[in-house]
Amino acid sequence: MKLYIDADSLPLRHRSIILRRIISKGHQAWFVADRSLSDVLLAIDEDKAKRRGPFRTALPKEELRKIGSGINMIVVESGANAADDKLAEIASAPALAISHDIPLLSRLIQKGLLAMDDRGNEYTADNIAKRLSERDVNSYFREMGLFPDKQNSFDEKTIRLFTQTFDRLCSKLETIG
Numbered sequence: 001m002k003l004y005i006d007a008d009s010l011p012l013r014h015r016s017i018i019l020r021r022i023i024s025k026g027h028q029a030w031f032v033a034d035r036s037l038s039d040v041l042l043a044i045d046e047d048k049a050k051r052r053g054p055f056r057t058a059l060p061k062e063e064l065r066k067i068g069s070g071i072n073m074i075v076v077e078s079g080a081n082a083a084d085d086k087l088a089e090i091a092s093a094p095a096l097a098i099s100h101d102i103p104l105l106s107r108l109i110q111k112g113l114l115a116m117d118d119r120g121n122e123y124t125a126d127n128i129a130k131r132l133s134e135r136d137v138n139s140y141f142r143e144m145g146l147f148p149d150k151q152n153s154f155d156e157k158t159i160r161l162f163t164q165t166f167d168r169l170c171s172k173l174e175t176i177g
Contacts, residue, residue: 001173003029004091004108006099007037008083011154014118017163018098019043019071021170023050028070032087034078044069094176096169102128114169118154120161122169 005018015031016039022029023046031040047069055064074090076082084104091097093112099105105115106128115123154162 001025001027001170002092002095003027004087004095004097004113005029005031006083006087006097006101006104007031007033007040009100010098010118012039013154013159014098014162015039017159017166021166022071023047025170025174026051026070027170028072030072030074030087030090032074032076032083032090034076034083036073036075040071040073044071044073047071094173096166096173098166114173116162116165116169118162119158120163120165122165 003018003022005015007015015037018029019039021027023043031037048067051069052064052067055067074086076086084099084101084107087097087099087104088107088111091108091111091113095113097105097108097113097115098118099108099115100118102117102123105117105123109115109123109125109128115128117123
């Protein structure tokens with residue numbers, strides 16, 4: 001199973017939920033951001049060690065070193081949509097995409113990926129157009145100064161919803177592939 005994560009704005013707690021599942025299940029994942037994320041780099045080392053474990057006594061060291069992690073940290077140049085463009089370029093279905101960026105999720109849904117945001121909302125071809133429209137209207141109102149440019153914090157209920165949606169979509173993908 002493959003995961004594509006827009007890691008620029010994804011909170012540490014969310015990444016830890018994702019990384020735990022990747023390491024325990026042996027999934028592949030691509031974290032894309034404009035900076036290197038230390039928690040992802042530590043998880044890469046942990047994943048490598050776990051994948052190499054069963055072969056430690058059976059393989060020579062040179063062969064053992066060839067067993068890598070399923071976790072990839074891709075650092076892109078800073079700039080508007082640099083991470084989004086990279087994710088859209090490398091993503092392929094079947095897979096799950098996680099991002100706070102609705103236009104990016106729309107692009108990835110068009111490529112056949114399952115998609116969710118950091119608040120636990122699932123997006124599909126049926127509901128993404130409506131969400132894009134709402135986003136554009138809200139953006140217009142914010143620019144006019146009518147709505148504050150603030151979101152609610154991630155409380156326990158939001159984290160639970162994220163985890164439930166993430167687990168459900170992962171399970172759905174695991175049955176496909």
